[in-house]
Amino acid sequence: MKLYNYWRSSASWRVRLALALKNLPYEYVAVNLITGEQNSEAQRKRNPSGAVPVLELDDGTLLTQSVAIVEYLEETHAQGKLWPADPLGRARVRMLVEQVNSGIQPYQIPACANFVRDTYKGDEKLFVRHFIANGLDALEKLAAPHAGKYLYGDTVTFADCCLVPQLLGARRFEVPLGAYPTLTRVEAALNALPAFIAAAPANQPDAPKAP
Ligand SMILES: N[C@@H](CCC(=O)N[C@@H](CS)C(=O)NCC(=O)O)C(=O)O
Known part of the structure; x- marks a missing residue:
């Protein structure tokens, strides 16, 4: 592949x-x-x-x-396996996935932010920050009742694979993360796992080399 x-x-x-x-x-x-x-x-x-x-x-x-x-x-x-076996668990993980995939991430991509800046002459950082913060507010509330060691229970799911990249996006756009204790606690646990270390941006061949 x-x-x-x-x-x-x-x-x-x-x-x-x-x-x-x-x-x-x-x-x-x-x-x-x-x-x-x-x-x-x-x-x-x-x-x-x-x-x-x-x-x-x-x-x-x-x-x-x-x-x-x-x-x-x-x-x-x-x-x-990245989704739980039971239908309700699967639906809950999909819910968390979509909260990021369709509720936050589309607003921060270059195509969207640059359009706000170049066509509407708007402040693209303000625009992106607004949608990331709104989306993370909801994600924290949706995740908290069922979070365990990870975002849904104690097994890594695809929701965790969406969370970690989204929090880096939030930091890039300088969104304060203090209101998201569940999300940041889970992120810290995930970032210690070998797969999360291997897939991290800094460890990819096209990442800029440290000076
Ligand atoms: N919903 C798509 C989103 C894909 C997407 O937005 N990719 C971004 C990077 S994260 C991209 O290629 N953007 C190009 C651009 O904004 O010009 C997916 O999950 O694959």
């Missing part, structure tokens, strides 16, 4: 986490979102929206959308 992705992209990071937790090898192909490689003809052929991640299967099949990609991996690989 090949993963077209970018070191700091939160949606890419979710897929890297799932691949690491499931112990699946893959080839890392970098798409530089700062130089605009997401809009190259080659990347638009892989994904008409240009966005990363894109997972290319060994037979050439292309999959886009991190949640769909990880659901495919979940259904085709028994190891490292």
Whole structure:
């Protein structure tokens, strides 16, 4: 498998986490979102929206959308299950996933923030901060009743793979995290796990090298 992705992209990071937790090898192909490689003809052929991640299967099949990609991996690989077995647990994990995937992350991507700045002449940082803080407020309240060691109970789920990248996004946009004790406690526990260390942005081949 090949993963077209970018070191700091939160949606890419979710897929890297799932691949690491499931112990699946893959080839890392970098798409530089700062130089605009997401809009190259080659990347638009892989994904008409240009966005990363894109997972290319060994037979050439292309999959886009991190949640769909990880659901495919979940259904085709028994190891490292990322959703609970019971229907209510699965629904609750999906709820947390969507709170990040559709409720927060779309507002912070370059395509959205740059549009606010360039077309509406708005303050894109203020815009992004507003949606991240609103979304995290809800995520904290949704997660707290069922959180254990991790975001849902004591087993790592795909909700955890969405949480950690989103909190880095919050820090990049200088959103204070003091109001989210459940989220930050769980993040600290996750960041000690080998799969989370392996998938972290700083450990990717296209991350800028420390001076
Ligand atoms: N819902 C999509 C989101 C994909 C997405 O927004 N990717 C961002 C990086 S995290 C991207 O490629 N943005 C390109 C841009 O904003 O120009 C998924 O989960 O895969």
